[in-house]
Amino acid sequence: MAKKTVLLTGASKGIGKAIKEVLEASGKYNLLTPSSSDLNLGNLESIKDFFNDQHIDVVINNAGINILNPIEEISHETIDSMFHVNLIAPLILIQKAVPFMKKQQYGRIINISSIWGVRSKEFRTLYSATKFGLNGITKALSRELGEYNILINSVCPGFVNTELTKKNIPFSEQEEIKKNIPLKRFAEPSEIANIVEFLISDKNTYITGQTIVVDGGFTA
């Protein structure tokens, strides 16, 4: 069977790197994994320059940023970058890929959201706004694109052992959080990658429009 072409953002580290490794190991995909300098998701011009009518079978919107702030301290620059990287860029990448997917009557789209896209926590106003928004895109487009055999899902990780987590949560707080996770530990990036691999595979023929929470039971 011909290899599917996957566009994966944010593959340099963390969850994206794990997704890249799992998909590479399967041998089933041609991977496009632009770095943030090849494709800067904070800049719409960069997205326009990147796309040259590539045929993309699978889009995985993984890149994301999480700048925590109390409401009074949120700057316009932070609003701008969080919305561009986490919400607007994923939307535009989907928009660019869909015409080809429609033509071939096949497509798979994954939006990496977060548990803070199904519930929230202090200082995550922008993060939750963007991640709830991403889940909204998933739901609306599952309805619009289902008849073209384009399946779209959000994967919502809980706490994952990545640089983003280390940066945003002090070590002592991490140990406290683990006590409230039924599985008593954070996820490894590969555990998120394995779910993504399943959702884009030919084994998934009927899951679409879902927000799939992968959090060791934290939000249960």
Ligand SMILES: NC(=O)c1ccc[n+]([C@@H]2O[C@H](COP(=O)([O-])OP(=O)(O)OC[C@H]3O[C@@H](n4cnc5c(N)ncnc54)[C@H](OP(=O)(O)O)[C@@H]3O)[C@@H](O)[C@H]2O)c1
């Ligand atoms: N870690 C967690 O616990 C957790 C939990 C829930 C959801 N998530 C979500 O999972 C996704 C991946 O998170 P992670 O923890 O793996 O993050 P990470 O380790 O900080 O990696 C983020 C990735 O996004 C890329 N990126 C950031 N800004 C970009 C930009 N302007 N243009 C293009 N690429 C950009 C980074 O590229 P550079 O290396 O070039 O900066 C990097 O590859 C994010 O959407 C995050 O919100 C993470």
